[in-house]
Ligand SMILES: [Ca+2]
Ligand SMILES: [Ca+2]
Ligand SMILES: [Ca+2]
């Protein structure tokens with residue numbers, strides 16, 4: 195179980211990673227001897243037997259260091275050596291040290307050589323694939339590497355039935371004001387500008403300037419930026435001044451020394467179709483899937499026509515990044531055509547409607563053989579659906 199949060203004022207115990215052992219009849223006991231003591235903000239935990247020795251190992255994804263956004267904790271691979279789990283990241287998986295904000299991972303045999311490889315999604319990152327080479331994990335170079343997203347969730351499956359695993363990726367959604375591209379990405383500058391011990395992240399986006407070209411302007415309203423730090427407050431007297439400030443004029447050269455830069459240039463939620471030669475071609479999900487950030491998918495054949503379909507939930511109310519309340523998604527049902535295309539089923543027709551800050555979607559089989567679809571919403575009710 196991954197533990198954590200973005201609030202650095204939380205008690206330290208919130209960040210202790212917890213391993214619960216099931217005794218086989220549904221009773222869970224808290225195990226302290228099996229895992230090393232790990233206290234950090236973990237975003238995801240995936241149990242997997244990556245070395246096929248019959249013992250379940252664990253991958254822990256690193257979330258944001260509280261108060262230091264967008265800096266992330268190292269992700270970690272814990273190998274089960276029988277009596278306990280040991281951190282083998284340094285020897286088997288040195289890339290994990292610089293992997294950044296991880297939001298979701300999936301283990302899948304991507305190169306069809308019989309062992310499980312790791313697919314990683316995160317923020318300010320492309321989708322990355324690490325091939326399991328036995329003694330180490332080797333990053334696969336693909337054409338996806340220039341597509342830096344705010345990816346929240348991934349699923350691996352063969353959507354077009356050609357025998358090659360495809361990657362379904364839930365991203366920020368293209369329905370936003372930033373209109374990002376490789377030439378005009380969102381740019382996040384991060385530094386402790388006022389030296390008070392916490393990072394001050396400032397996000398910039400390209401908008402049309404008065405000359406008809408594009409300039410890289412701060413995204414946040416002046417009030418929010420000045421609340422963040424007295425350094426910013428002191429720079430302007432009028433809103434109109436701030437309105438004309440771009441990335442070059444907001445900071446002095448001195449202030450930009452040692453600044454960390456992060457980019458987001460790809461905002462669409464997509465199906466990345468495997469081309470069969472270890473590369474992928476992103477295909478946009480329908481417009482309805484671009485209305486807001488997608489946080490979780492369920493992949494299944496809903497209408498039993500032999501083609502994989504998608505259910506999804508999303509939105510984001512609590513943002514560490516300045517972009518406000520994102521609530522345009524109402525839950526999605528997409529019927530697959532078996533070749534990578536999808537048809538939207540309207541909420542009124544499907545009956546599936548999850549309009550709030552939805553984080554996870556799971557399927558549970560109950561006694562009668564019926565499926566329950568359960569969506570969790572942050573600080574709100576669980577919503578439960580069944581299929582007629
Ligand atoms: Ca193992
Ligand atoms: Ca493999
Ligand atoms: Ca495929």
Ligand SMILES: [Ca+2]
Pocket residue numbers: 494495496497498499500501502503529530
């Ligand atoms: Ca189907």
